[in-house]
Amino acid sequence: MEKIIVNGSKPLEGNIRVSGAKNAVLPILAASLLTESPTRLLDVPNLADVGIISSVLEHLGARIERNPGELSIKVPDLTQTEAPYEYVRKMRASFLVLGPLLARAGKARISLPGGCAIGTRPIDLHLKGFAALGADIRYGSGYIEAVARELKGAKIYLDFPSVGATENIMMAAVLARGQTCIENAAEEPEIVDLANYLNSMGAKIKGAGTKVIRIDGVPGLNGATHAVIPDRIEAGTYLVAAAITKGQVLVENIIVDHLKPVMAKLTEAGVELVEEENGIRVYGHGRIKGIDIKTMPYPGFPTDMQAQIMALTSVAEGTSIITETVFENRFMHVNELKRMGAKIKIEGRTAIVQGVKRLTGAQVKATDLRAGASLVLAGLISEGETEVSNIHHIDRGYENFIEKLQGIGANIRRVEECVPAGVG
Numbered sequence: 001m002e003k004i005i006v007n008g009s010k011p012l013e014g015n016i017r018v019s020g021a022k023n024a025v026l027p028i029l030a031a032s033l034l035t036e037s038p039t040r041l042l043d044v045p046n047l048a049d050v051g052i053i054s055s056v057l058e059h060l061g062a063r064i065e066r067n068p069g070e071l072s073i074k075v076p077d078l079t080q081t082e083a084p085y086e087y088v089r090k091m092r093a094s095f096l097v098l099g100p101l102l103a104r105a106g107k108a109r110i111s112l113p114g115g116c117a118i119g120t121r122p123i124d125l126h127l128k129g130f131a132a133l134g135a136d137i138r139y140g141s142g143y144i145e146a147v148a149r150e151l152k153g154a155k156i157y158l159d160f161p162s163v164g165a166t167e168n169i170m171m172a173a174v175l176a177r178g179q180t181c182i183e184n185a186a187e188e189p190e191i192v193d194l195a196n197y198l199n200s201m202g203a204k205i206k207g208a209g210t211k212v213i214r215i216d217g218v219p220g221l222n223g224a225t226h227a228v229i230p231d232r233i234e235a236g237t238y239l240v241a242a243a244i245t246k247g248q249v250l251v252e253n254i255i256v257d258h259l260k261p262v263m264a265k266l267t268e269a270g271v272e273l274v275e276e277e278n279g280i281r282v283y284g285h286g287r288i289k290g291i292d293i294k295t296m297p298y299p300g301f302p303t304d305m306q307a308q309i310m311a312l313t314s315v316a317e318g319t320s321i322i323t324e325t326v327f328e329n330r331f332m333h334v335n336e337l338k339r340m341g342a343k344i345k346i347e348g349r350t351a352i353v354q355g356v357k358r359l360t361g362a363q364v365k366a367t368d369l370r371a372g373a374s375l376v377l378a379g380l381i382s383e384g385e386t387e388v389s390n391i392h393h394i395d396r397g398y399e400n401f402i403e404k405l406q407g408i409g410a411n412i413r414r415v416e417e418c419v420p421a422g423v424g
């Protein structure tokens, strides 16, 4: 077991480069199951989650060639149509292979993903979509079985603009007969990246990035080469790292439009952000001002940035009100931040953060990916040493996290955690 040691240090300075987006590459890898032709993906981040979905694809019959930042995939035949518990339990996004399997093989058997630390995360909207496309859905022994002799285009209204349901349904619909229309679709940039990838393979998708997506089914897809978009959440995390340490950092490889909701709130908090040709330069001067945040589907403030922004507001001047509307249990970082001296009270889905002048280093535990990132951010400005355990969560979504932060002057390292004799 490893842990991260951070020492609150000087302002961060220099350039930091954002990697390809985890939440774009995962569905894109799943979509590669839709064709027998070779596909090539560029700007692929080296993340634990990418390793897991690659293993799922290989289990289903994919041949994958790995090069730094690149994956070449070929799926001549689907040798399996079942994604067992051992994969899905490691990563919920494995469930995204259901749509492609149904479209290409006419059947799929996938372990139910279950809940996770941040919420129960049901999959009813995915299944409602597949059923509307004509699939017969059955449950049993912890698995979902979906079968369809032929998928037929349909009108599907999502009760909530679920990112995963929009992606899964879109992937199933590209090979369906006729037109599918997804209403109240998620508008996240990762949906657009997936649609661009599918269209470059010959799919006919219009409206991705808006509330209504229309998909005209085609008989088959070709191979394609596609570069994954930069990770807006990783970028946002580094914007906060620069701001919280009152540093001066150029965060490179950003699509500025994707960061607008985060930039608007940082600006409101008094952080100076300057758009440059190759990124955003952050000047963190003066004390951060308290801000109110409500997480919402895109283009609202991303839930995946909520924990990191809470670390920032915990040392802001005045009170901040942070409301989480997307996941019902995404405040697990609060108790850990409190161990570092933050003053935070939770009332239902709202956290009331009373800014303090300083935090102090402590032993804390990452409970999920972004919670882990928020504790590291807090550690960057705490007095003394912070030890973050359970860092496998962080490895899911941040490529070279330690090395990148060291590159802008952070006093941070990864060490092997000593397990006391007789434990474990």
Ligand SMILES: CC(=O)N[C@H]1[C@@H](OP(=O)(O)OP(=O)(O)OC[C@H]2O[C@@H](n3ccc(=O)[nH]c3=O)[C@H](O)[C@@H]2O)O[C@H](CO)[C@@H](O)[C@@H]1O
Residues within 6 Å of the ligand: 022, 023, 024, 026, 093, 119, 120, 121, 122, 123, 124, 125, 126, 127, 160, 161, 162, 163, 164, 165, 186, 190, 297, 303, 304, 326, 327, 328
């Ligand atoms: C791999 C990936 O891209 N993960 C992202 C994706 O997760 P994911 O695709 O799982 O998130 P969704 O947008 O589906 O979930 C949003 C909300 O809808 C609910 N819901 C979802 C599906 C469903 O069938 N029924 C239902 O009730 C969920 O429980 C949650 O409360 O979008 C989230 C919201 O931006 C992000 O936090 C995750 O980082």
Ligand SMILES: C=C(OP(=O)(O)O)C(=O)O
Residues within 6 Å of the ligand: 023, 092, 093, 304, 369, 370, 397
């Ligand atoms: C919640 C996240 O990811 P996932 O949906 O893969 O759990 C995240 O990236 O913050």
